[in-house]
Amino acid sequence: MNDKIIKKEELQDFxxxxxxxHEVFVPVKEKDFYRFNPLTDESKGDLNFTNTRLSPKSLLFxxxxxxxxxxxxxxxxxxxxxxxxxxxxxxxxxxxxxxCDAKALRLVDVxxxxxxxxDPWWVKHLEPMTxxxxxxxxxxxxxxxxxxxxxxxxxxxxxxLLFDLGENFLARALTPKGEELFKLVGVDKDADSDLKKKxxxxxxxxxxxxxxxxxxxxxxxxxxxxxFNALFWDDIAFACINCGTCTFxxxxxxxxxxxxxITKKQGDRIRNWDSCMFPLFxxxxxxxxxxxxxxxxxxxxxxxxxxxxxxxYNNGVACVGCGRCVKSCPLNIDIREVFSLMNDL
Amino acid sequence: MSDNPYLPHPVRIEQIxxxxxxxxxxxxxxxxxxxxxxxxxxxxxxxxxxxxIAGKGxxxxxxxxxPTEKGFLLFTVNxxxxxxxxIHNMKEGDIIGVRGPLGNWYPWEAMExxxxxxxxxxxxxxxxxxxxxxxxxxxxxxRFKDIIVVYGARSPGLLxxxxxxxxxxxxxxxxxxxxxxxxxxxxxxxxxGFVPTITEQKITTSENSYAxxxxxxxxIKFTQPVLEKVGFKPEQIIMSLEMRMKCGIGICGxxxxxxxxxxxxxPVFSLAELxxxxxxx
Numbered sequence: 001m002n003d004k005i006i007k008k009e010e011l012q013d014f015x016x017x018x019x020x021x022h023e024v025f026v027p028v029k030e031k032d033f034y035r036f037n038p039l040t041d042e043s044k045g046d047l048n049f050t051n052t053r054l055s056p057k058s059l060l061f062x063x064x065x066x067x068x069x070x071x072x073x074x075x076x077x078x079x080x081x082x083x084x085x086x087x088x089x090x091x092x093x094x095x096x097x098x099x100c101d102a103k104a105l106r107l108v109d110v111x112x113x114x115x116x117x118x119d120p121w122w123v124k125h126l127e128p129m130t131x132x133x134x135x136x137x138x139x140x141x142x143x144x145x146x147x148x149x150x151x152x153x154x155x156x157x158x159x160x161l162l163f164d165l166g167e168n169f170l171a172r173a174l175t176p177k178g179e180e181l182f183k184l185v186g187v188d189k190d191a192d193s194d195l196k197k198k199x200x201x202x203x204x205x206x207x208x209x210x211x212x213x214x215x216x217x218x219x220x221x222x223x224x225x226x227x228f229n230a231l232f233w234d235d236i237a238f239a240c241i242n243c244g245t246c247t248f249x250x251x252x253x254x255x256x257x258x259x260x261x262i263t264k265k266q267g268d269r270i271r272n273w274d275s276c277m278f279p280l281f282x283x284x285x286x287x288x289x290x291x292x293x294x295x296x297x298x299x300x301x302x303x304x305x306x307x308x309x310x311x312x313y314n315n316g317v318a319c320v321g322c323g324r325c326v327k328s329c330p331l332n333i334d335i336r337e338v339f340s341l342m343n344d345l
Numbered sequence: 346m347s348d349n350p351y352l353p354h355p356v357r358i359e360q361i362x363x364x365x366x367x368x369x370x371x372x373x374x375x376x377x378x379x380x381x382x383x384x385x386x387x388x389x390x391x392x393x394x395x396x397x398i399a400g401k402g403x404x405x406x407x408x409x410x411x412p413t414e415k416g417f418l419l420f421t422v423n424x425x426x427x428x429x430x431x432i433h434n435m436k437e438g439d440i441i442g443v444r445g446p447l448g449n450w451y452p453w454e455a456m457e458x459x460x461x462x463x464x465x466x467x468x469x470x471x472x473x474x475x476x477x478x479x480x481x482x483x484x485x486x487x488r489f490k491d492i493i494v495v496y497g498a499r500s501p502g503l504l505x506x507x508x509x510x511x512x513x514x515x516x517x518x519x520x521x522x523x524x525x526x527x528x529x530x531x532x533x534x535x536x537x538g539f540v541p542t543i544t545e546q547k548i549t550t551s552e553n554s555y556a557x558x559x560x561x562x563x564x565i566k567f568t569q570p571v572l573e574k575v576g577f578k579p580e581q582i583i584m585s586l587e588m589r590m591k592c593g594i595g596i597c598g599x600x601x602x603x604x605x606x607x608x609x610x611x612p613v614f615s616l617a618e619l620x621x622x623x624x625x626x
Contacts, residue, residue, distance in 0.1 A: 067351055070399040080399045080440040081355045081378075116609070117594040120349045224603050228623040255598030258351075258591045260402045267400045274599070281599055284589050285404075285426030290602075290626050300601075300625075308604035 002173040003191040003199070004182060006162075011169060015039055015095060017185040022130070023092040025059060027052055036094065047164070050140050051098050051322065055251030057108065059094060060125035067121070068269040072262065082269065087121070091128040093181070100143075100320040102133050102157035103150045104251030107320065110313045111254055130177050133158035137206055142323030144212035144336060149316045152206035163199040170199045214339035216317055219310050222345060227307055228299070232341045237298035239331035244275035246325040246333075247301065252318045255281070276300045302338045350594050353397035353442025354382040356418070361437055364421060366502030370468050371433055372409065372421045375443060386446065388412055389453065390475040391585060391613045394445030395593045396420060396432070404428040405590045405608065408446065409471040411478035413485070418443065421471045421505060447593040448612045451476055451583060456555045460491040462548055464568055466540045466560025467498055470505050472585060473559055477513070486518060495547055497524040497540040497564075501533060522547045541567035551576035557583050569616070579617035586612045586626060602626050 006014065018024050019039060026045025028037040033053040037043050068082045105126070112122035136143070136152035145151050155161055159178035163170040170191050173179045182188065191199075247253040257274040260267055274281055277297050283289045291297050309318035319335065326334050360374035377383035388408055395403040404426070410419035424433045432441070451472075461480065465473045473496075480489050494513070498504045504523065513521045524536035524543045536543050540560065548556075548571070556572055558565060565584065572582055588600035588607040595609030603622040605611060614622075 072400055080442075082353050082397060082399055082442055084349060084352060111596055111598075114595070117350050117596065118348075119596055120351075224621075224623060228603075228625075254596075256591070258403065258597070260400050262400050271597075274597075276598070282589050284587065285429065290588070296625065303603075303623075304598075304601070308601065312604040 002179060002182070003196055004171045004173070004187045005189045005191045005195060006169045006171050006187060008167060008169065012044060014185045014187060015045070015093075018093055018181070021091060021184065023090055025056075025092065025094045027096045036096075039095075045095065047096050047134055049096075050136075050138070051101070051324070053324075053328075054249055055104065055322070055324065056094060056097055056101050057104065057251050057254075059092070060105070060129065061108075061112075061122060061254065061256075064270055064272045065121060066268050066270050067258070070267045070269075071265055072267055073265040085268075087124070089124045089128055091130070093130045093132060095132045096134045096162075097131050097158070098136060098322070099133050099152065099154035099156075099158065099161070100145045100150050100322040101251050102131050103154055104157075104320045104322070105131075106157040107252050107309075107315065107318055108254050110315055130159045130181055131157060132160040132162060132171075132178075132181075134162045135164065135203065135206065137164055137202060139206060139210050140323060140327075141211055142326045143210055143321060144214050144323065145321035146207055146210045147212075147214040147339075148216060148319050148321045150320045151203075152210065153203040163202055165195060165198055165202065168195070170195050172199075212321075212323070212336060214321075214336050215343040216306075216339065218343045219306055219317065222307065222342070224303075224307060224311070227303065227342055227345060230341070230345055232345075233295050233299045236302070236333065236338060236341070237295040240277075240294055240298050240333055241331060242277040242279075242294055242297060243330060244277040245328050245330065246335075247275040247277055248273065249324045249328050251320060251322060251324070252305065276304070298333075302335070302342070305335075306339065306342055351444070351592065353395070353403075353444040354379065354386070355440055356443045358435060358437050358439045358441060359417060361435075364505050365468075366500075369424045370421055370505065371424075372419055372505075373432065375418045375420065375441070376416065377443075378440070383416075386418075388446035389450035390479045391450035391472050392446040392448050393472070393593075393612060394418070394420070394443050394447060395590075396422075396428070397442030397444055398428055398431055398435075399442070401428045401431045403444065403591070403593075405447070405587075405593060407472040407475070407585070407612075409474050411475045411482065413479055413482040421468065421474075423468050444593065448608055449610070451557055451585075451613055452555070452615075457488050458553075459489065460493065460552075460554040461489050462554055462556040463492065463494045463496075464540060464544055464548075464556060464558045464560070465494075465496045466564040467503070468505060469559040469561065469585075470496055473557060474506055474509070476557060477519070481513070481516070481519060490553065492519045493548065494519065494521045495524070495540060495544050496522070497526070497536075497538075497543065499526045501525050501528050501530055520547075539567070540564050541571050544568055545571045545574075548572070549575060551578075551581060555581050555583060557585075559585050579620055580615055582616040584614055584616065584619065586614060588612075588626065
């Protein structure tokens with residue numbers, strides 16, 4: 001295992017050095033919340049956070065992204081012909097991403113990058129990205145990652161994992177990309193066995209601190225119709241106001257809309273995050289709508305994450321236990337309860 | 346060439362045909378701008394495209410032409426929403442885009458050597474037209490046994506492809522039953538009655554047969570028991586579904602029924618497959 005040691009005060013220098021060749025994103029505190037911003041002299045980043053309010057999915061799947069452009073100017077020889085927009089796909093390092101959010105990108109990747117169709121923007125954004133994860137010494141009480149195939153020091157989807165050992169980080173390179181990064185900025189002090197042992201202990205300690213657990217073992221074997229027709233959906237949906245906050249903040253929610261926007265004679269085809277919480281999401285032009293009722297939309301969201309995804313991809317549930325929706329739902333709808341209701345039906 | 350699955354191929358509207366007396370349905374004959382796009386565009390009856398209009402958006406529409414018809418694509422469009430209203434006001438020579446072919450197709454391999462019963466209602470006859478033209482092509486006709494068509498609309502003026510159907514009527518290698526819900530035309534020489542009723546009269550056996558059924562939900566609802574009565578099993582009843590779509594390639598997340606995306610895993614499903622899915626369409 002390629003474990004290096006980085007003094008805490010050195011990390012900033014390493015990141016600065018990376019900026020010569022990469023765009024570097026770090027968690028930054030804005031008012032009461034954290035978000036990923038580009039590293040600058042003013043905005044140096046702050047790793048003393050639980051997690052960012054929004055998931056980092058927007059770094060490679062922006063809330064609004066231009067896909068194509070075109071001109072409607074009849075004078076132009078290519079009027080009405082839709083063309084790809086040029087984009088910046090330069091190498092990028094995401095520093096401080098939490099293991100749950102890194103795993104979420106792997107879960108979403110099966111949708112955007114499948115054997116039949118590759119979403120070109122997702123693939124091209126993701127390819128030049130390097131992820132330096134930060135393990136969670138102090139998981140929140142809404143975290144339940146260990147129940148859903150993840151954990152506070154889970155390595156999936158990361159190139160480097162940082163263990164916060166007080167004065168030092170133990171930095172573990174997990175992929176050739178991670179090793180490259182070490183070489184590039186001269187991270188070369190090997191961690192001794194004492195520190196490695198400390199890191200292992202830290203991991204176990206953190207896992208034991210996770211107090212929330214959800215059952216998932218029976219989701220796969222359940223019949224779709226039994227879950228779909230279960231009586232508990234009315235109770236779950238009762239308080240829901242279909243605000244869409246859960247889908248907005250969720251690291252594994254990927255649904256989007258495509259819209260054309262015109263300014264004078266220049267047009268853009270844009271994709272925007274969308275949400276299964278909204279009735280317009282499924283409204284046919286004819287007026288027919290397969291999900292007119294709130295309860296149908298609430299059911300769709302949970303069924304997608306905990307049953308349809310499980311059946312379709314054989315890749316576990318589409319939830320990493322980050323707890324964002326639990327914290328942010330204005331009506332206290334708690335996905336952990338839905339796990340139990342569905343699994344134990 | 347780009348391999349971007351969201352990028353429409355530019356096409357020119359070569360001809361616009363008004364199909365119905367209410368002028369709500371028009372067929373657009375589209376010709377590819379680039380020869381290489383046309384060469385790469387290989388489809389199978391039952392598939393659809395996203396038709397793209399710069400500045401307006403995209404709509405999923407079944408391909409009404411057959412792969413045996415070379416050099417153009419046909420799409421019959423009902424005037425309903427933003428994009429369809431706009432395309433109805435476009436003129437021959439205008440440039441639009443086509444993205445596809447998308448989705449799956451009717452089970453042609455399984456239907457080989459079988460009787461094919463085609464049941465259509467209203468304007469849901471587009472990919473069925475594609476299928477009939479495909480089967481009637483000299484290269485394909487002997488791959489299938491009897492072809493029996495039941496096609497109905499509310500009134501004679503709302504039937505699609507009237508001239509072509511009249512040509513099929515004259516042939517002896519296809520059995521066509523046209524019907525209307527009602528008509529005051531004294532010269533009307535075909536059936537009067539709802540599609541399920543005419544189906545009950547004309548389709549008397551399910552032996553060695555597949556039924557392709559496309560139409561409004563009410564027609565499907567009452568046709569299904571008629572087919573079951575003569576022994577059609579859910580595996581032999583094939584349907585094509587509609588759903589609100591955006592990407593058309595199973596990525597944007599809106600057209601699912603259970604774990605199936607209608608755009609990519611469909612739009613064609615057997616009744617047996619639909620019976621396994623939640624009733625949410």
